[in-house]
Amino acid sequence: MTESGPSMTAMPVLSDPKARLQHSRVARLIVAILVMVPLVVSAIYMWVLWDPTKTVKDMPVAIVNQDTGFTDDSGTTEAGAKVTDNLVKSGALNFQRVDKANAYEGLRSGRYYFVLDIPADFSENLKTITNPGTAASLITVTFNDNNTLKASQIGGSAMEKIYQSVLKGIAATTVGGLVDGVQKLGDGLRSAADGSGQLGDGTATLSNGVSNDLAPGVKKAREGAAKLDEGAGTLAAGLVSLQQGTDKLGDGATQVADGIERLTTMAQVNNLQAAIKQAQALSPNNPQLAKVAELIDGLARLKAGSREIATQLTSPTAQYRSGVNKLVDGSGRLQTGAAQLSAGMVAIDEGVGKVADGAQRLNDGANRLNQGLSDGAKKAPDFGDEQARATLAQLMATPVTKETKHLARAQFSGPGGAPTILLIASMLVPIMILLTFRGHRFVTDDKTPRSLRATGRRAVAVSAISLGVMVLVGVLAFITRDPMPEPASLTKVIVITAAATLMNAALVSVLYTLFGYVVGTLSSLAWLMLQLFSYGGIWMVETVPAPFQWLHWISPLTYVRNGYIAAFNGVPGFWSSLVTLIVIGLAGLALIFGAVKFQRTRYERIVGHEPTALPAT
Missing domain, CATH: 3.40.1710.10 (abc type-2 transporter like domain)
Structure with a gap:
Protein backbone atom coordinates (compact mmCIF):
# COMPACT_ATOMS: atom_id res chain seq x y z
CA MET A 1 0.00 0.00 0.00
CA THR A 2 1.10 3.65 -0.55
CA GLU A 3 0.59 6.84 1.35
CA SER A 4 0.27 10.45 0.15
CA GLY A 5 2.65 13.02 1.63
CA PRO A 6 5.56 15.41 0.89
CA SER A 7 7.87 14.76 -2.05
CA MET A 8 9.96 11.75 -1.19
CA THR A 9 12.23 9.42 -3.03
CA ALA A 10 12.01 5.69 -2.90
CA MET A 11 12.73 4.23 0.48
CA PRO A 12 16.27 2.83 0.77
CA VAL A 13 16.77 -0.82 1.58
CA LEU A 14 17.00 -1.16 5.34
CA SER A 15 19.70 -3.25 6.87
CA ASP A 16 18.77 -2.46 10.47
CA PRO A 17 17.09 -5.55 12.09
CA LYS A 18 14.55 -3.31 13.75
CA ALA A 19 13.65 -1.80 10.43
CA ARG A 20 13.38 -5.23 8.85
CA LEU A 21 11.09 -6.32 11.66
CA GLN A 22 8.82 -3.33 11.05
CA HIS A 23 8.64 -4.09 7.33
CA SER A 24 8.08 -7.90 7.70
CA ARG A 25 4.39 -8.80 7.85
CA VAL A 26 5.17 -12.31 9.07
CA ALA A 27 7.27 -10.95 11.88
CA ARG A 28 4.58 -8.45 12.81
CA LEU A 29 1.99 -11.26 12.74
CA ILE A 30 4.06 -13.32 15.14
CA VAL A 31 4.45 -10.31 17.41
CA ALA A 32 0.68 -9.67 17.20
CA ILE A 33 -0.07 -13.27 18.20
CA LEU A 34 2.44 -13.19 21.04
CA VAL A 35 0.94 -9.98 22.35
CA MET A 36 -2.75 -10.66 21.84
CA VAL A 37 -3.19 -14.31 22.78
CA PRO A 38 -1.92 -14.03 26.38
CA LEU A 39 -3.83 -10.78 26.80
CA VAL A 40 -7.09 -12.21 25.48
CA VAL A 41 -6.73 -15.45 27.44
CA SER A 42 -5.95 -13.53 30.62
CA ALA A 43 -8.90 -11.22 30.14
CA ILE A 44 -11.30 -14.09 29.42
CA TYR A 45 -9.98 -15.99 32.42
CA MET A 46 -10.56 -12.93 34.56
CA TRP A 47 -14.16 -12.80 33.39
CA VAL A 48 -14.55 -16.53 34.00
CA LEU A 49 -13.58 -15.97 37.63
CA TRP A 50 -16.44 -13.55 38.04
CA ASP A 51 -18.75 -14.79 40.84
CA PRO A 52 -22.40 -14.14 40.00
CA THR A 53 -23.87 -16.00 42.99
CA LYS A 54 -25.35 -12.82 44.42
CA THR A 55 -27.12 -11.95 41.19
CA ALA A 192 -59.37 -58.55 60.86
CA ALA A 193 -59.03 -58.26 64.62
CA ASP A 194 -62.64 -57.14 64.90
CA GLY A 195 -63.70 -60.08 62.80
CA SER A 196 -61.68 -62.47 64.92
CA GLY A 197 -63.39 -61.04 68.05
CA GLN A 198 -66.76 -61.76 66.54
CA LEU A 199 -65.48 -65.18 65.65
CA GLY A 200 -64.62 -65.75 69.31
CA ASP A 201 -68.10 -64.67 70.41
CA GLY A 202 -69.65 -67.04 67.93
CA THR A 203 -67.45 -69.87 69.15
CA ALA A 204 -68.55 -69.25 72.79
CA THR A 205 -72.16 -69.27 71.72
CA LEU A 206 -71.54 -72.44 69.81
CA SER A 207 -69.97 -74.13 72.85
CA ASN A 208 -73.00 -73.20 74.98
CA GLY A 209 -75.46 -74.41 72.37
CA VAL A 210 -73.51 -77.67 71.86
CA SER A 211 -73.49 -77.97 68.09
CA ASN A 212 -75.62 -76.82 65.27
CA ASP A 213 -75.36 -80.29 63.79
CA LEU A 214 -77.84 -81.47 66.52
CA ALA A 215 -80.60 -79.20 65.26
CA PRO A 216 -82.46 -81.81 63.12
CA GLY A 217 -82.16 -84.57 65.76
CA VAL A 218 -83.14 -82.27 68.59
CA LYS A 219 -86.22 -81.25 66.67
CA LYS A 220 -87.25 -84.87 66.21
CA ALA A 221 -86.43 -85.61 69.87
CA ARG A 222 -88.59 -82.70 70.91
CA GLU A 223 -91.48 -84.05 68.85
CA GLY A 224 -90.89 -87.54 70.30
CA ALA A 225 -90.75 -86.16 73.84
CA ALA A 226 -94.02 -84.39 73.26
CA LYS A 227 -95.61 -87.63 72.04
CA LEU A 228 -94.09 -89.50 74.97
CA ASP A 229 -95.52 -86.93 77.35
CA GLU A 230 -98.89 -87.34 75.68
CA GLY A 231 -98.68 -91.18 75.82
CA ALA A 232 -97.53 -91.14 79.43
CA GLY A 233 -100.56 -89.02 80.31
CA THR A 234 -102.84 -91.47 78.50
CA LEU A 235 -101.16 -94.43 80.21
CA ALA A 236 -101.44 -92.76 83.63
CA ALA A 237 -105.11 -92.05 83.04
CA GLY A 238 -105.67 -95.68 81.94
CA LEU A 239 -103.89 -97.06 84.96
CA VAL A 240 -105.92 -94.80 87.24
CA SER A 241 -109.03 -96.17 85.54
CA LEU A 242 -107.64 -99.68 85.99
CA GLN A 243 -107.08 -98.97 89.67
CA GLN A 244 -110.58 -97.63 90.00
CA GLY A 245 -111.98 -100.64 88.12
CA THR A 246 -109.95 -102.93 90.32
CA ASP A 247 -111.46 -101.20 93.34
CA LYS A 248 -114.95 -101.88 91.97
CA LEU A 249 -114.00 -105.41 90.96
CA GLY A 250 -112.57 -106.00 94.42
CA ASP A 251 -115.77 -104.81 96.01
CA GLY A 252 -117.77 -107.23 93.83
CA ALA A 253 -115.35 -110.07 94.48
CA THR A 254 -115.61 -109.45 98.20
CA GLN A 255 -119.39 -109.49 97.98
CA VAL A 256 -119.21 -112.75 95.97
CA ALA A 257 -116.84 -114.27 98.47
CA ASP A 258 -119.04 -113.15 101.35
CA GLY A 259 -122.10 -114.63 99.60
CA ILE A 260 -120.37 -117.92 98.93
CA GLU A 261 -119.22 -118.06 102.47
CA ARG A 262 -122.75 -117.44 103.72
CA LEU A 263 -123.98 -120.02 101.27
CA THR A 264 -121.45 -122.56 102.30
CA THR A 265 -120.72 -122.25 105.95
CA MET A 266 -118.13 -124.56 107.36
CA ALA A 267 -120.71 -126.45 109.44
CA GLN A 268 -122.98 -127.07 106.52
CA VAL A 269 -120.08 -128.24 104.37
CA ASN A 270 -118.86 -130.48 107.10
CA ASN A 271 -122.36 -131.89 107.61
CA LEU A 272 -122.83 -132.44 103.91
CA GLN A 273 -119.46 -134.11 103.62
CA ALA A 274 -120.30 -136.39 106.62
CA ALA A 275 -123.71 -137.29 105.18
CA ILE A 276 -122.16 -138.10 101.77
CA LYS A 277 -119.57 -140.28 103.36
CA GLN A 278 -122.32 -142.24 105.24
CA ALA A 279 -124.31 -142.64 102.08
CA GLN A 280 -121.27 -143.82 100.13
CA ALA A 281 -120.63 -146.30 102.87
CA LEU A 282 -124.03 -147.68 102.32
CA SER A 283 -123.72 -147.43 98.56
CA PRO A 284 -120.07 -147.21 97.61
CA ASN A 285 -120.47 -147.28 93.87
CA ASN A 286 -123.30 -144.84 93.58
CA PRO A 287 -122.26 -142.27 90.84
CA GLN A 288 -124.67 -139.61 92.01
CA LEU A 289 -123.10 -139.65 95.43
CA ALA A 290 -119.70 -139.25 93.79
CA LYS A 291 -120.86 -136.16 91.83
CA VAL A 292 -122.43 -134.66 94.94
CA ALA A 293 -119.20 -135.26 96.81
CA GLU A 294 -117.27 -133.48 94.02
CA LEU A 295 -119.77 -130.63 94.07
CA ILE A 296 -119.36 -130.22 97.78
CA ASP A 297 -115.55 -130.18 97.34
CA GLY A 298 -115.90 -127.63 94.53
CA LEU A 299 -117.97 -125.37 96.75
CA ALA A 300 -115.24 -125.52 99.33
CA ARG A 301 -112.63 -124.60 96.74
CA LEU A 302 -114.91 -121.85 95.30
CA LYS A 303 -115.18 -120.38 98.68
CA ALA A 304 -111.40 -120.29 99.04
CA GLY A 305 -110.84 -119.02 95.48
CA SER A 306 -113.43 -116.28 95.68
CA ARG A 307 -111.89 -115.06 98.87
CA GLU A 308 -108.43 -115.17 97.26
CA ILE A 309 -109.70 -113.13 94.32
CA ALA A 310 -111.33 -110.63 96.61
CA THR A 311 -108.13 -110.45 98.61
CA GLN A 312 -105.96 -109.92 95.45
CA LEU A 313 -108.29 -107.17 94.22
CA THR A 314 -108.58 -105.31 97.46
CA SER A 315 -105.62 -106.01 99.71
CA PRO A 316 -102.70 -103.53 99.26
CA THR A 317 -100.35 -106.29 100.19
CA ALA A 318 -101.77 -108.68 97.66
CA GLN A 319 -99.58 -109.27 94.65
CA TYR A 320 -102.12 -108.11 92.09
CA ARG A 321 -103.44 -105.13 93.96
CA SER A 322 -99.99 -103.97 95.03
CA GLY A 323 -98.83 -104.37 91.39
CA VAL A 324 -101.76 -102.27 90.17
CA ASN A 325 -100.92 -99.65 92.78
CA LYS A 326 -97.24 -99.67 91.69
CA LEU A 327 -98.29 -99.30 88.07
CA VAL A 328 -100.41 -96.30 88.95
CA ASP A 329 -97.55 -94.78 90.93
CA GLY A 330 -95.06 -95.55 88.12
CA SER A 331 -97.32 -94.09 85.47
CA GLY A 332 -97.51 -90.90 87.53
CA ARG A 333 -93.75 -90.70 87.69
CA LEU A 334 -93.60 -91.57 83.99
CA GLN A 335 -95.99 -88.75 83.20
CA THR A 336 -93.95 -86.31 85.29
CA GLY A 337 -90.70 -87.47 83.65
CA ALA A 338 -92.20 -87.29 80.18
CA ALA A 339 -93.39 -83.75 80.90
CA GLN A 340 -89.92 -82.81 82.13
CA LEU A 341 -88.38 -84.51 79.10
CA SER A 342 -90.68 -82.61 76.78
CA ALA A 343 -89.87 -79.32 78.54
CA GLY A 344 -86.15 -80.17 78.39
CA MET A 345 -86.34 -80.94 74.69
CA VAL A 346 -88.07 -77.58 74.16
CA ALA A 347 -85.17 -75.91 75.99
CA ILE A 348 -82.69 -77.95 73.97
CA ASP A 349 -84.44 -76.96 70.76
CA GLU A 350 -84.28 -73.33 71.75
CA GLY A 351 -80.57 -73.76 72.62
CA VAL A 352 -79.94 -75.29 69.24
CA GLY A 353 -81.59 -72.22 67.68
CA LYS A 354 -79.18 -70.05 69.61
CA VAL A 355 -76.35 -72.28 68.43
CA ALA A 356 -77.51 -71.73 64.85
CA ASP A 357 -77.52 -67.98 65.38
CA GLY A 358 -74.06 -68.15 66.90
CA ALA A 359 -72.84 -70.26 64.01
CA GLN A 360 -74.17 -67.64 61.57
CA ARG A 361 -72.42 -64.86 63.44
CA LEU A 362 -69.32 -67.02 63.45
CA ASN A 363 -69.56 -67.37 59.70
CA ASP A 364 -70.12 -63.64 59.22
CA GLY A 365 -67.18 -62.85 61.46
CA ALA A 366 -65.00 -65.30 59.61
CA ASN A 367 -65.98 -63.69 56.31
CA ARG A 368 -65.20 -60.22 57.62
CA LEU A 369 -61.90 -61.48 58.96
CA ASN A 370 -61.05 -62.98 55.62
CA GLN A 371 -62.10 -59.85 53.74
CA GLY A 372 -60.20 -57.60 56.13
CA LEU A 373 -57.07 -59.67 55.82
CA SER A 374 -57.45 -59.77 52.05
CA ASP A 375 -57.94 -56.02 51.80
CA GLY A 376 -55.05 -55.42 54.14
CA ALA A 377 -52.83 -57.66 52.08
CA LYS A 378 -53.80 -55.82 48.90
CA LYS A 379 -53.13 -52.44 50.47
CA ALA A 380 -49.85 -53.52 52.05
CA PRO A 381 -46.71 -52.72 50.03
CA ASP A 382 -45.28 -55.68 48.17
CA PHE A 383 -41.53 -55.25 48.36
CA LEU A 407 -29.92 -28.31 22.66
CA ALA A 408 -26.30 -27.46 21.88
CA ARG A 409 -23.71 -28.35 24.51
CA ALA A 410 -20.58 -26.19 24.61
CA GLN A 411 -18.45 -28.11 27.08
CA PHE A 412 -16.08 -30.82 25.91
CA SER A 413 -15.87 -29.36 22.38
CA GLY A 414 -19.61 -29.51 21.95
CA PRO A 415 -21.46 -27.77 19.10
CA GLY A 416 -22.73 -25.00 21.37
CA GLY A 417 -19.28 -23.40 21.47
CA ALA A 418 -19.27 -22.59 17.74
CA PRO A 419 -21.27 -19.32 17.95
CA THR A 420 -18.95 -17.94 20.66
CA ILE A 421 -15.82 -18.91 18.70
CA LEU A 422 -17.14 -17.21 15.56
CA LEU A 423 -18.25 -14.12 17.47
CA ILE A 424 -14.92 -13.59 19.26
CA ALA A 425 -12.97 -14.34 16.10
CA SER A 426 -15.05 -11.82 14.11
CA MET A 427 -13.49 -9.04 16.20
CA LEU A 428 -10.16 -10.60 17.14
CA VAL A 429 -9.19 -11.45 13.55
CA PRO A 430 -9.47 -7.83 12.26
CA ILE A 431 -7.34 -6.65 15.21
CA MET A 432 -4.67 -9.22 14.39
CA ILE A 433 -4.79 -8.37 10.69
CA LEU A 434 -4.39 -4.67 11.42
CA LEU A 435 -1.42 -5.51 13.64
CA THR A 436 0.29 -7.07 10.62
CA PHE A 437 0.20 -3.72 8.86
CA ARG A 438 2.80 -1.06 9.70
CA GLY A 439 1.75 1.48 12.22
CA HIS A 440 1.30 5.03 11.02
CA ARG A 441 0.62 8.08 13.15
CA PHE A 442 -1.43 10.75 11.44
CA VAL A 443 -0.76 13.72 13.68
CA THR A 444 3.01 14.30 13.58
CA ASP A 445 5.27 17.04 12.32
CA ASP A 446 7.15 14.73 10.00
CA LYS A 447 4.54 12.34 8.66
CA THR A 448 1.83 12.96 6.14
CA PRO A 449 -1.66 11.57 6.86
CA ARG A 450 -2.98 8.88 4.56
CA SER A 451 -5.18 9.88 1.73
CA LEU A 452 -8.78 8.76 1.49
CA ARG A 453 -7.79 6.46 -1.35
CA ALA A 454 -5.02 4.83 0.67
CA THR A 455 -7.35 4.47 3.65
CA GLY A 456 -9.94 2.85 1.41
CA ARG A 457 -7.42 0.42 0.01
CA ARG A 458 -6.29 -0.51 3.54
CA ALA A 459 -9.91 -1.02 4.62
CA VAL A 460 -10.56 -3.26 1.65
CA ALA A 461 -7.37 -5.21 2.26
CA VAL A 462 -8.06 -5.67 6.00
CA SER A 463 -11.66 -6.69 5.30
CA ALA A 464 -10.74 -9.14 2.56
CA ILE A 465 -7.98 -10.78 4.59
CA SER A 466 -10.20 -10.89 7.67
CA LEU A 467 -12.96 -12.58 5.70
CA GLY A 468 -10.48 -15.11 4.35
CA VAL A 469 -9.18 -15.88 7.81
CA MET A 470 -12.74 -16.14 9.12
CA VAL A 471 -13.47 -18.79 6.50
CA LEU A 472 -10.67 -20.87 7.97
CA VAL A 473 -11.77 -20.11 11.54
CA GLY A 474 -15.35 -21.03 10.65
CA VAL A 475 -14.34 -24.36 9.14
CA LEU A 476 -12.19 -25.17 12.17
CA ALA A 477 -14.98 -24.08 14.53
CA PHE A 478 -17.31 -26.59 12.89
CA ILE A 479 -15.04 -29.58 12.27
CA THR A 480 -13.50 -29.46 15.75
CA ARG A 481 -16.92 -29.66 17.42
CA ASP A 482 -18.22 -33.09 18.43
CA PRO A 483 -20.83 -33.50 17.17
CA MET A 484 -20.58 -30.95 14.40
CA PRO A 485 -23.01 -28.02 14.77
CA GLU A 486 -26.20 -28.22 12.76
CA PRO A 487 -27.51 -24.66 12.57
CA ALA A 488 -31.04 -24.01 11.45
CA SER A 489 -29.62 -22.01 8.52
CA LEU A 490 -25.96 -22.33 7.56
CA THR A 491 -26.41 -19.55 5.02
CA LYS A 492 -27.53 -17.14 7.71
CA VAL A 493 -24.56 -18.18 9.88
CA ILE A 494 -22.20 -17.33 7.00
CA VAL A 495 -23.95 -14.04 6.30
CA ILE A 496 -23.99 -12.89 9.93
CA THR A 497 -20.32 -13.93 10.33
CA ALA A 498 -19.31 -11.91 7.29
CA ALA A 499 -21.33 -8.90 8.44
CA ALA A 500 -19.86 -9.10 11.95
CA THR A 501 -16.30 -9.37 10.58
CA LEU A 502 -16.74 -6.36 8.27
CA MET A 503 -18.39 -4.34 11.04
CA ASN A 504 -15.61 -5.12 13.52
CA ALA A 505 -12.96 -4.38 10.90
CA ALA A 506 -14.53 -0.95 10.44
CA LEU A 507 -14.81 -0.27 14.17
CA VAL A 508 -11.28 -1.44 14.96
CA SER A 509 -9.98 0.67 12.06
CA VAL A 510 -11.68 3.67 13.66
CA LEU A 511 -9.65 3.11 16.83
CA TYR A 512 -6.43 2.62 14.88
CA THR A 513 -7.18 5.74 12.85
CA LEU A 514 -7.96 7.87 15.87
CA PHE A 515 -5.35 6.60 18.32
CA GLY A 516 -2.56 5.08 16.24
CA TYR A 517 -0.87 1.67 16.24
CA VAL A 518 -0.20 1.06 19.93
CA VAL A 519 -3.11 2.84 21.55
CA GLY A 520 -5.42 1.57 18.84
CA THR A 521 -4.40 -2.04 19.56
CA LEU A 522 -4.82 -1.67 23.30
CA SER A 523 -8.13 0.20 23.01
CA SER A 524 -9.44 -2.43 20.54
CA LEU A 525 -8.56 -5.25 22.90
CA ALA A 526 -10.05 -3.36 25.85
CA TRP A 527 -13.21 -2.76 23.84
CA LEU A 528 -13.33 -6.47 22.98
CA MET A 529 -12.95 -7.47 26.64
CA LEU A 530 -15.68 -5.09 27.77
CA GLN A 531 -18.05 -6.44 25.16
CA LEU A 532 -17.27 -10.06 26.00
CA PHE A 533 -18.36 -9.39 29.57
CA SER A 534 -21.51 -7.50 28.63
CA TYR A 535 -22.84 -8.86 25.34
CA GLY A 536 -24.56 -11.85 27.00
CA GLY A 537 -22.99 -14.75 25.13
CA ILE A 538 -20.63 -15.78 27.91
CA TRP A 539 -22.11 -14.29 31.08
CA MET A 540 -25.80 -13.83 31.68
CA VAL A 541 -26.58 -10.14 31.31
CA GLU A 542 -28.74 -10.11 34.43
CA THR A 543 -25.83 -11.29 36.60
CA VAL A 544 -23.16 -8.74 35.63
CA PRO A 545 -22.73 -5.34 37.33
CA ALA A 546 -25.09 -2.55 36.30
CA PRO A 547 -22.58 -0.65 34.09
CA PHE A 548 -22.06 -3.75 31.99
CA GLN A 549 -25.80 -4.25 31.73
CA TRP A 550 -26.08 -0.73 30.30
CA LEU A 551 -23.18 -1.48 27.94
CA HIS A 552 -25.04 -4.56 26.73
CA TRP A 553 -27.56 -2.48 24.80
CA ILE A 554 -24.92 -0.46 22.90
CA SER A 555 -22.43 -3.29 22.39
CA PRO A 556 -22.15 -4.27 18.70
CA LEU A 557 -21.39 -7.85 19.75
CA THR A 558 -24.86 -7.97 21.34
CA TYR A 559 -26.39 -7.75 17.89
CA VAL A 560 -23.90 -10.24 16.50
CA ARG A 561 -25.05 -12.63 19.24
CA ASN A 562 -28.70 -11.99 18.36
CA GLY A 563 -27.93 -12.80 14.75
CA TYR A 564 -26.24 -16.05 15.69
CA ILE A 565 -29.14 -17.00 17.97
CA ALA A 566 -31.53 -16.52 15.06
CA ALA A 567 -29.30 -18.36 12.58
CA PHE A 568 -28.39 -21.32 14.80
CA ASN A 569 -31.75 -21.78 16.54
CA GLY A 570 -34.12 -20.82 13.74
CA VAL A 571 -35.93 -18.04 15.61
CA PRO A 572 -36.88 -14.53 14.46
CA GLY A 573 -34.40 -11.66 14.73
CA PHE A 574 -31.91 -12.41 11.99
CA TRP A 575 -32.79 -9.59 9.60
CA SER A 576 -33.03 -6.94 12.29
CA SER A 577 -29.61 -8.00 13.60
CA LEU A 578 -28.12 -8.00 10.11
CA VAL A 579 -29.45 -4.51 9.35
CA THR A 580 -28.08 -3.25 12.68
CA LEU A 581 -24.60 -4.65 11.92
CA ILE A 582 -24.62 -3.09 8.47
CA VAL A 583 -25.63 0.26 9.89
CA ILE A 584 -22.93 0.11 12.58
CA GLY A 585 -20.33 -0.95 9.98
CA LEU A 586 -21.29 1.90 7.66
CA ALA A 587 -21.14 4.29 10.59
CA GLY A 588 -17.63 2.99 11.34
CA LEU A 589 -16.55 3.56 7.74
CA ALA A 590 -17.99 7.06 7.86
CA LEU A 591 -15.99 7.75 11.02
CA ILE A 592 -12.81 6.43 9.41
CA PHE A 593 -13.11 8.58 6.31
CA GLY A 594 -14.29 11.53 8.35
CA ALA A 595 -11.26 11.24 10.65
CA VAL A 596 -8.86 10.84 7.70
CA LYS A 597 -10.33 13.84 5.95
CA PHE A 598 -10.14 15.87 9.14
CA GLN A 599 -6.49 14.88 9.71
CA ARG A 600 -5.49 15.69 6.13
CA THR A 601 -7.28 19.03 6.23
CA ARG A 602 -5.57 19.88 9.51
CA TYR A 603 -2.19 18.75 8.18
CA GLU A 604 -2.58 20.73 4.97
CA ARG A 605 -3.46 23.79 6.94
CA ILE A 606 -0.31 23.34 8.99
CA VAL A 607 2.17 22.70 6.15
CA GLY A 608 0.46 25.17 3.82
CA HIS A 609 0.70 23.23 0.58
CA GLU A 610 -0.92 20.27 -1.21
CA PRO A 611 0.67 16.97 -0.17
CA THR A 612 2.15 14.53 -2.63
CA ALA A 613 1.88 10.79 -2.52
CA LEU A 614 4.11 8.99 -0.10
CA PRO A 615 5.02 5.33 -0.35
CA ALA A 616 3.38 3.33 2.39
CA THR A 617 2.55 -0.23 3.31
Missing part, protein backbone atom coordinates in the same frame (compact mmCIF):
# COMPACT_ATOMS: atom_id res chain seq x y z
CA VAL A 56 -27.96 -15.38 39.78
CA LYS A 57 -31.43 -14.96 41.24
CA ASP A 58 -32.13 -12.56 38.36
CA MET A 59 -31.62 -15.23 35.69
CA PRO A 60 -34.96 -15.75 33.87
CA VAL A 61 -35.73 -19.47 33.85
CA ALA A 62 -38.85 -21.13 32.46
CA ILE A 63 -40.58 -23.71 34.62
CA VAL A 64 -43.10 -25.97 32.88
CA ASN A 65 -45.48 -27.90 35.13
CA GLN A 66 -47.17 -30.63 33.09
CA ASP A 67 -48.11 -32.65 36.18
CA THR A 68 -51.75 -33.79 36.01
CA GLY A 69 -51.89 -34.78 39.68
CA PHE A 70 -52.88 -38.13 41.15
CA THR A 71 -56.00 -39.17 43.09
CA ASP A 72 -56.27 -42.19 45.39
CA ASP A 73 -58.00 -43.08 48.64
CA SER A 74 -55.96 -40.50 50.53
CA GLY A 75 -57.09 -37.68 48.23
CA THR A 76 -55.57 -35.72 45.36
CA THR A 77 -51.84 -35.05 45.23
CA GLU A 78 -50.41 -32.25 43.06
CA ALA A 79 -46.70 -32.51 43.74
CA GLY A 80 -45.78 -30.68 40.53
CA ALA A 81 -47.75 -27.60 41.53
CA LYS A 82 -46.21 -27.75 44.99
CA VAL A 83 -42.68 -27.94 43.59
CA THR A 84 -43.42 -25.10 41.17
CA ASP A 85 -44.83 -22.87 43.91
CA ASN A 86 -41.87 -23.58 46.17
CA LEU A 87 -39.36 -22.81 43.42
CA VAL A 88 -41.05 -19.56 42.45
CA LYS A 89 -41.34 -18.46 46.08
CA SER A 90 -37.73 -19.41 46.84
CA GLY A 91 -36.33 -16.70 44.56
CA ALA A 92 -33.25 -18.86 43.92
CA LEU A 93 -33.68 -18.07 40.23
CA ASN A 94 -36.13 -15.91 38.36
CA PHE A 95 -38.51 -18.80 37.73
CA GLN A 96 -41.40 -17.98 35.43
CA ARG A 97 -44.43 -20.24 34.94
CA VAL A 98 -44.99 -20.83 31.23
CA ASP A 99 -46.41 -23.53 29.02
CA LYS A 100 -44.18 -25.97 27.20
CA ALA A 101 -44.35 -24.34 23.77
CA ASN A 102 -43.48 -20.84 25.04
CA ALA A 103 -40.76 -22.23 27.31
CA TYR A 104 -38.80 -23.96 24.57
CA GLU A 105 -39.39 -21.14 22.10
CA GLY A 106 -37.99 -18.78 24.73
CA LEU A 107 -35.00 -21.09 25.25
CA ARG A 108 -34.20 -20.97 21.53
CA SER A 109 -34.67 -17.21 21.28
CA GLY A 110 -32.61 -16.47 24.39
CA ARG A 111 -35.50 -15.18 26.51
CA TYR A 112 -34.87 -17.97 29.04
CA TYR A 113 -31.49 -19.38 30.00
CA PHE A 114 -32.85 -22.86 30.59
CA VAL A 115 -36.11 -24.76 31.03
CA LEU A 116 -37.14 -26.88 34.01
CA ASP A 117 -39.78 -29.38 32.88
CA ILE A 118 -41.97 -31.34 35.35
CA PRO A 119 -43.63 -34.32 33.58
CA ALA A 120 -47.32 -35.27 33.60
CA ASP A 121 -46.81 -38.39 35.77
CA PHE A 122 -44.76 -36.60 38.45
CA SER A 123 -47.34 -36.98 41.25
CA GLU A 124 -48.39 -40.48 40.21
CA ASN A 125 -44.82 -41.77 40.37
CA LEU A 126 -44.33 -40.23 43.80
CA LYS A 127 -47.56 -41.64 45.24
CA THR A 128 -47.12 -45.12 43.75
CA ILE A 129 -43.41 -45.36 44.51
CA THR A 130 -43.88 -48.64 46.40
CA ASN A 131 -45.57 -50.37 43.47
CA PRO A 132 -43.43 -52.78 41.43
CA GLY A 133 -42.09 -51.22 38.25
CA THR A 134 -42.56 -47.63 39.37
CA ALA A 135 -39.78 -45.33 38.19
CA ALA A 136 -38.50 -42.25 39.94
CA SER A 137 -40.18 -38.98 39.03
CA LEU A 138 -38.08 -37.20 36.44
CA ILE A 139 -37.40 -33.47 36.21
CA THR A 140 -35.79 -32.42 32.94
CA VAL A 141 -33.48 -29.40 32.76
CA THR A 142 -32.69 -28.21 29.24
CA PHE A 143 -29.90 -25.75 28.36
CA ASN A 144 -28.92 -24.07 25.10
CA ASP A 145 -25.25 -23.06 24.93
CA ASN A 146 -25.78 -21.52 21.50
CA ASN A 147 -27.06 -18.49 23.40
CA THR A 148 -24.95 -18.24 26.57
CA LEU A 149 -21.98 -20.38 27.59
CA LYS A 150 -22.02 -19.91 31.35
CA ALA A 151 -25.76 -20.39 31.76
CA SER A 152 -25.43 -24.17 31.71
CA GLN A 153 -22.59 -24.13 34.25
CA ILE A 154 -24.06 -21.56 36.64
CA GLY A 155 -27.56 -22.89 36.09
CA GLY A 156 -26.36 -26.46 36.61
CA SER A 157 -24.74 -25.51 39.93
CA ALA A 158 -27.87 -23.68 41.01
CA MET A 159 -30.05 -26.62 40.00
CA GLU A 160 -28.02 -28.98 42.18
CA LYS A 161 -28.99 -26.92 45.23
CA ILE A 162 -32.54 -26.55 43.96
CA TYR A 163 -32.67 -30.30 43.34
CA GLN A 164 -31.82 -30.96 46.97
CA SER A 165 -34.60 -28.60 48.00
CA VAL A 166 -37.00 -30.45 45.69
CA LEU A 167 -36.04 -33.75 47.31
CA LYS A 168 -36.75 -32.34 50.76
CA GLY A 169 -39.98 -30.79 49.56
CA ILE A 170 -41.42 -34.02 48.18
CA ALA A 171 -40.09 -36.26 50.97
CA ALA A 172 -43.42 -35.95 52.79
CA THR A 173 -45.21 -37.10 49.65
CA THR A 174 -43.06 -40.17 49.05
CA VAL A 175 -42.65 -41.24 52.65
CA GLY A 176 -46.27 -40.25 53.24
CA GLY A 177 -47.30 -42.62 50.49
CA LEU A 178 -45.44 -45.43 52.19
CA VAL A 179 -46.94 -44.47 55.56
CA ASP A 180 -50.38 -44.43 53.96
CA GLY A 181 -49.77 -47.94 52.69
CA VAL A 182 -48.71 -49.11 56.14
CA GLN A 183 -51.69 -47.29 57.68
CA LYS A 184 -54.03 -49.03 55.26
CA LEU A 185 -52.40 -52.31 56.19
CA GLY A 186 -53.01 -51.48 59.86
CA ASP A 187 -56.63 -50.64 59.13
CA GLY A 188 -57.05 -53.96 57.40
CA LEU A 189 -55.47 -55.78 60.28
CA ARG A 190 -57.72 -53.94 62.73
CA SER A 191 -60.72 -55.03 60.71
CA GLY A 384 -40.88 -58.28 46.19
CA ASP A 385 -37.52 -60.03 45.99
CA GLU A 386 -34.14 -58.73 47.09
CA GLN A 387 -33.53 -56.89 43.84
CA ALA A 388 -36.96 -55.24 44.03
CA ARG A 389 -36.27 -54.19 47.61
CA ALA A 390 -32.93 -52.72 46.59
CA THR A 391 -34.66 -50.81 43.80
CA LEU A 392 -37.30 -49.54 46.21
CA ALA A 393 -34.60 -48.43 48.65
CA GLN A 394 -32.94 -46.51 45.85
CA LEU A 395 -36.27 -44.93 44.88
CA MET A 396 -36.95 -43.92 48.46
CA ALA A 397 -33.49 -42.37 48.67
CA THR A 398 -33.88 -40.47 45.38
CA PRO A 399 -37.59 -40.36 44.49
CA VAL A 400 -36.90 -37.58 41.99
CA THR A 401 -34.17 -37.74 39.38
CA LYS A 402 -32.84 -34.90 37.30
CA GLU A 403 -32.02 -35.29 33.64
CA THR A 404 -29.95 -32.60 31.96
CA LYS A 405 -30.40 -32.00 28.25
CA HIS A 406 -28.59 -29.65 25.91
